[in-house]
Amino acid sequence: MAPKRTTRANPADTTATTSVTNAQLKAMIDQGVTDALAARDADRNTNGDDSHNSGTGVRRTERVARECTYPDFMKCQPLNFKGTEGVVELIQWFEKMETVFSISNCSVENQIKFSTCTLLAGALTWWNSHVRTVGHDVAYAMTWTDLKKKMTDKYCPRVEIKKLEAELWNLKVKGTDVIGYNQRFQELALLCVRMFPEESKKIERYVGGLPDMIQ
Template sequence: MVVEEVKKAIEASIPRLAQEVEGQVLEVANTMVTSKVEELKEMISELQVKKSKRRCTYKEFMACNPLPYKGDVDPIACQRWISSTEAVFTRSRCEVEDQVMFATGLLQFRAKDWWDAYSKELGDDKVQSLTWQEFKESFLKYYSPQSAIDKIQEDFLRLRQKDETIDEITNKFLERVKFCEEIAGTERQRIVRYHAMLKAEYREFVNPSKCATLNELIDWARDREIEIKRQVERGEKRVAEKPTNASPSKKARHQDQSKKGKQVVKSRPARRVGSIIRVNVCRERRGATNVGEKDIRFIGAQKTQRRVTIAMNRGTLNRNVRNSNKGQREMERRTSPPRLAEGCFS
């Protein structure tokens, strides 16, 4: 009886004991996991602190491929170099106190000569404490003078699109508009200036009043450029597919024949009065009253040497005209009045 009661008591306490053991195991596991997570967080924070405290080296700075500067007195190139160098400062996480030292390593040729002379004037102590802003002011004063900026502003006012594409003329516009705050300081002024700079074939189809930003106007101009190129291609294709006229027109043939027929008028000395003469004639007809195969003239003028100019419209006749007998010629000479023939008789 006692043994059975003990068995029943043990069986009834087993589930409770299992739950207590399971709870203790889970508690120990959670404690261990929590401690490990905290350790990992501490390790990550330490790595971040070490990384933030590490200074950027010149090798890492040069690995970002910064642009060199050779010393051209050009405000556009000068501003472009400054913007590129400042972007490299951000990418390489260059320290503020190292910016001037790293940037001056990019100066070449005339720019290097200027920095050498300028750093001697400042002295070593001042160079070591020179900030990027102070360096930039001296740099811009020397390589971006006001006279060069005035020249850029004049070029900006005269800027007009000629043979450039939209992208090319846009680049020129954006390069110069940075120095024209007084002329094109607002977005609306830049839009109006850009529209006035374009060719007429773009201005007619691009409305600046419907554009809220300059980029929107540029996109419209690019779309118009694509449309113009397509129209040109279609026009050239039609010209290439147009059949050539194999047989010339009637007017063209007439002009060609008239050109072929034009020759210099020939002349022959007149023979004695009453004689019948034969002459080679030209193609061009000038003043002739009769056109035919034969060219016979009766000379009834005085017995002198005269020149008779004869012009015909068709071919040259080279036919021998045989005379009749002397009696017939004498009869013709007597019946014809003395005159100089003005036409051709067949």
């Protein structure tokens, strides 16, 4: 017969004596452990299977960045380009597209595929013709830099580029409008890349257009 644990009431108390066998005590402990494990598993199922830093007790949730989809890309509102808007609009298309790449976390592999979906009218016809000429795989394997150069060659004829290069070479701050000078300089520099094979030359040209007191 297993020994009994007894709890004796105070003589002045009317509570009855309670006896608990070893087997009953063990069953109570086991049930408590089982309930605790069940509660832990339920919490994991609700909040995800989080891991803990070893020895610290600090919960760490590992998150995997979700790949940018085409709907994600379009939610960032990229500009359309038809090919008839002119040089300034082409520059703005380039700049806006690069902003969208950044904020949408668009992968390099999808940049050409997604960006060319914003081409319309004549620009879309030109792109589709290029795809048919070189093949789908080759066309969409090009880099964003290559696409910008190709579109610049197409929509900014050499005669037009020479005019822009002359404007850039003679560009100066008008009055105190340094902000306007900065914007126009950046626009022209994007298209007149042949003028500055070295970054130092571009900086020299930029400083040359500033008033003497700013220089």
